[in-house]
Amino acid sequence: MIENIDIQKINSIAKKAGDEIMRIYQKDFTIKYKEDKSPLTEADLISNKIIEDDLKKTYPDIPILSEENKEIPYIIRKNWKYFWLIDPLDGTKEFIKKNGEFTINIALIYKNISILGVVYAPALNLLYYAQKDRGAFKKEKDKKLQRLPIYNYTNNDTLKVIVSKSHYNQETKDFVNNLKNKYNNIEFINIGSSLKFCLIAERKADIYPRLAPTMEWDTAAGQVIVEQVGGKVIEFRNKKHLKYNTQNLLNPYFIVKTLN
Numbered sequence: 001m002i003e004n005i006d007i008q009k010i011n012s013i014a015k016k017a018g019d020e021i022m023r024i025y026q027k028d029f030t031i032k033y034k035e036d037k038s039p040l041t042e043a044d045l046i047s048n049k050i051i052e053d054d055l056k057k058t059y060p061d062i063p064i065l066s067e068e069n070k071e072i073p074y075i076i077r078k079n080w081k082y083f084w085l086i087d088p089l090d091g092t093k094e095f096i097k098k099n100g101e102f103t104i105n106i107a108l109i110y111k112n113i114s115i116l117g118v119v120y121a122p123a124l125n126l127l128y129y130a131q132k133d134r135g136a137f138k139k140e141k142d143k144k145l146q147r148l149p150i151y152n153y154t155n156n157d158t159l160k161v162i163v164s165k166s167h168y169n170q171e172t173k174d175f176v177n178n179l180k181n182k183y184n185n186i187e188f189i190n191i192g193s194s195l196k197f198c199l200i201a202e203r204k205a206d207i208y209p210r211l212a213p214t215m216e217w218d219t220a221a222g223q224v225i226v227e228q229v230g231g232k233v234i235e236f237r238n239k240k241h242l243k244y245n246t247q248n249l250l251n252p253y254f255i256v257k258t259l260n
Contacts, residue, residue: 003063005108005116005131005196006127007116007118007131007134008080009058009137010116010118010129011105011118011120011127011129011148013050013051013054013055013058013106014051014104014106014118014127015118015120015122016050016054017046017047017050017051017088017104017120017125018047018104018120018122019121019122020043020047021046021047021052021089021095021104022043022122022123023069024041024043024046025043025095025098025122025123026153028113029042029043029206030042031096032166037106038092039092039093039096040092040249041089041092041095041096043089043092043095044067044068044088044089044092044174045068045088047088047089047104048066048067048068048069048086048088048089049064050088051086051088051104051106052064052066052069052086053237055084055086055106056075059084062082062083062084062108063077063080063082063083063084064083064084064086065077065083065084065085065086065245065249066084066085066086066087066088066217067087067088067215067217068088068211070217070249074247077245078097078245078247079212080109080245081110081111082108082109083108083109083243083245084106084107084108084109085106085107085108085109085114085216085217085220085221085244086104086105086106086107086195086217087103087104087105087194087217087218088104089102089103089104089220090102090103090104090105090193090194090217090218091192091193093192094182094192094193099194100121100123100124100192101123101124101191101195102121102123102192102193103121103193103194103195104108104118104119104120104122105116105117105118105119105194105217105218105220105221105222106221107217107220107221107223107224109153109220109244109245111130112126112243112244112245113139113241113243114220114221114223114224114227114244115131115132115224115246116129116130116131116132116223116224117129117220117221117223117224118132118256119194119198119221119222119225121193121195124170125140125141126138126139126140126141126195127128127139128148128198128201129225130148130201130223130224130225130227130228131224131228132224132228135147135148135228135229136148136200136201136224136225136226136228136229138159138198139149140247141235144149147201147238148201148225148228148229149201149203149229150200150202150203150204151202151203151204152203157183157184157185158183158184158185158186158187159179159182159183159185159186159187159198159206159207160187160189160205160206160207161176161179161186161187161189161205161206161207161208161209162188162189162190162191162196162200162205162207162208162256163176163188163189163190163208163209164190164196164210164212166211167210167211168212171211171212171214171253172209172211172212175209175211176209179207189204189205194218194219194222196208196222196256197219197221197222197226197233198222198225200226200227200231200256200257200258201222201225201226201231203229203258206257206258207255207256207257207258208255208256209236209255210251210253210254210255210256211236211253212253213251214250214251214254215249215250215251216244216245216246216250217249217250218251219233219242219251219254220244222256223242226256229258230258231253231256231257231258232255232256232257233255234254234255234257235252235253235254236252236253236254236255237252237253242254
């Protein structure tokens with residue numbers, strides 16, 4: 001199946017959705033709130049429709065699970081061999097703040113494993129993508145395509161740690177304090193959405209502890225990009241690789257890191 005997937009078509013779908021998101025981004029827009037109090041904008045819904053419609057046309061035999069279309073019973077999806085897992089607007093809070101740090105995430109899952117991922121940040125004109133056994137890549141607006149990782153940064157004295165300002169809880173503080181016992185210097189990096197995974201894949205950062213709730217569509221695309229450069233996305237407690245299509249679609253706490 002994966003041999004028949006043209007990742008450039010998936011990139012084009014993400015960019016098409018990104019164009020519509022940017023049209024809304026540049027004007028006043030309304031904000032609604034879901035039952036879980038998370039924000040929802042017109043951009044989330046339009047992006048979702050574009051991605052779902054185009055995926056159905058291009059690959060009609062592959063089912064789709066999306067943040068905005070997640071009410072598919074587990075009894076049905078547990079039998080899926082392949083499926084698309086999408087977040088049409090990851091970082092809605094960043095979108096509302098208008099800081100540019102939001103993404104479109106499209107992943108292909110095979111037997112609970114993420115095997116293809118596209119992360120597109122339309123406000124930054126920044127595209128990351130990867131396919132299992134085919135490497136990971138970055139494309140900026142007017143620059144040449146770059147194979148990841150771009151940097152070979154190694155500094156045993158300084159550890160670059162990605163943290164989330166909005167989820168810097170006690171467990172994360174304890175984890176960071178433990179790192180401080182091993183490294184002379186800790187440098188903190190903060191960035192929104194799945195761009196956290198992409199910084200790890202570039203080797204601009206060393207580790208990203210996520211000891212707070214996330215959903216599967218938040219991580220699937222970024223995970224394969226990290227793994228295709230030799231990094232790891234592992235569960236915090238049992239050190240197993242993060243898996244997908246669980247019953248409640250809620251990720252366990254996890255760590256993203258390079259092998260260094």
